[in-house]
Amino acid sequence: MSRNQLPAPVVKLACAALLASLLSACAGPQSYVALVPSPDGSLGKVSVQGQRGDQLLTRAKQGALLDGSKPPFDVSDEQLQRDFGAAMRARPVLPEQFLLYFETGGSELTAESKALLQRVVQSALARASVDMSVIGHSDTQGAADANEALALARATAIAEQLRGMGLANTAMAIESHGERNLLVPTPDETAEPRNRRVEITLR
Amino acid sequence: MRLLQNISHALCAAALAALPVAAAAQSAGVGFVKTVTGDAWVTTTGQRVKAAPGTEVAIGSQIKTAPGASLGITFKDNTVMSFGPDTEMTVDAYLYAPAQGQLQLSTSLAKGSLNYVSGVIAKLKPDAVTVKTPSGIIGVRGTQFLAKVEAPQ
Numbered sequence: 001m002s003r004n005q006l007p008a009p010v011v012k013l014a015c016a017a018l019l020a021s022l023l024s025a026c027a028g029p030q031s032y033v034a035l036v037p038s039p040d041g042s043l044g045k046v047s048v049q050g051q052r053g054d055q056l057l058t059r060a061k062q063g064a065l066l067d068g069s070k071p072p073f074d075v076s077d078e079q080l081q082r083d084f085g086a087a088m089r090a091r092p093v094l095p096e097q098f099l100l101y102f103e104t105g106g107s108e109l110t111a112e113s114k115a116l117l118q119r120v121v122q123s124a125l126a127r128a129s130v131d132m133s134v135i136g137h138s139d140t141q142g143a144a145d146a147n148e149a150l151a152l153a154r155a156t157a158i159a160e161q162l163r164g165m166g167l168a169n170t171a172m173a174i175e176s177h178g179e180r181n182l183l184v185p186t187p188d189e190t191a192e193p194r195n196r197r198v199e200i201t202l203r
Numbered sequence: 204m205r206l207l208q209n210i211s212h213a214l215c216a217a218a219l220a221a222l223p224v225a226a227a228a229q230s231a232g233v234g235f236v237k238t239v240t241g242d243a244w245v246t247t248t249g250q251r252v253k254a255a256p257g258t259e260v261a262i263g264s265q266i267k268t269a270p271g272a273s274l275g276i277t278f279k280d281n282t283v284m285s286f287g288p289d290t291e292m293t294v295d296a297y298l299y300a301p302a303q304g305q306l307q308l309s310t311s312l313a314k315g316s317l318n319y320v321s322g323v324i325a326k327l328k329p330d331a332v333t334v335k336t337p338s339g340i341i342g343v344r345g346t347q348f349l350a351k352v353e354a355p356q
Contacts, residue, residue, distance in 0.1 A: 029351075030351075030353040031336060031337075031338055031351060031352045031353050032350070032351055033341050033348055033349065033350040033351075034348060034349045034350075035346060035347075035348050036346075036347050036348060036349060037346075037347065038320065038321070038345070038346050038347045039320060039347065042345075042346070043346060044321070044325075044343070044344040044345040044346025044347075045344035045346065046341060046342065046343060046344070046346065046348045047341070047342035047343075047344070048339050048340070048341060048342075049339055049340040049342065050338055050339030050340075051338050051339060057348075065338075065339075066336045066337075066338045066339040066341070066350070066352065067338040067339050068339050080349060083316060083349070083351045084287065084316050084318055084349040084351070085287075086273045086287035086288055086316065087273060087285050087286055087287035087290075087316045087317060087318040087349065088285070088318050088349075089273065090238050090239075090240065090273035090274055090275040090285035090286065090287070090318070091238075091275055091283060091285040091318055091320070092237030092238050092275040092276070092277050092283055092285065093237070094281075094283060094320065095277060095281040095283075095322075128237070128238070128256050129235065129236075129237050129256030129257045131235050131277075133279070171235075173279075177302065180302055181301075181302065201281065203235070203237075203277040203279075203281065
């Protein structure tokens, strides 16, 4: 062994210590939650009720330990990628909603909505695995019972058309909200074309 | 003729009796698996199935991903949750009846990583969404968040 060389055990120890400190630097916070903007760009809030305190996150890329023991801290993009890259990549295609409108009284779609139906089918077929809800609505003209039935007839008619357009094997939940869920609030006995609708959600 | 009528009545009654059961079985599902890479499982009432796109998730279902695997779920209210490797999550409660004001989404994340995107439940009733973890409870005010739970050493 020359004078410039350190004994092997010392080198080993130094390396191990360096490695351990590097690893702990990489590991970052242990159990934590981080707030990020929603896909639509809006930013909400996240609260933590921990065993050792409560925290509230209000800024993007802010994090808090899940035990609530420390005030919120900033989390780097690199850290988020390291901890959540796989979970983020596994995120399914977000749900998509379509609104179809009807002529007065029956289950006949307006001309524009007939054209939209084809786009619904294309979007549904583009998803790897799709389930959908088809919810019928009416305006407030006529009795509530009759509107409940009318809205269900609308949803059922649309679901049947979709099945005939290539979605025969798609899981569909068909429902009626009658006149209980107005898109445009109106008094009773009001004809309102925007309330005569079927809402389709692709998931 | 009378006999035939009786038989058909009996058959109708049997068919009607079977209906609510079918409806209940249908409504048990609260979401579907949409994405899977690697090995992942959904266990519902003791039945463990290998997860694939289209696998149903119900109240009480436990989701598990293997090391290196990931999985994504879309719930009926459009809440989207996806998980990274070596993750365990349970759906403790799920209520989605907006007309009756019945809204709840409670899950437990025992370990692993989660990417959560809020749906209708969080929009209508923010207090109704919680994610329990071994050291604390996450509450949501309509947003996207990420959570990591390290398994106890």
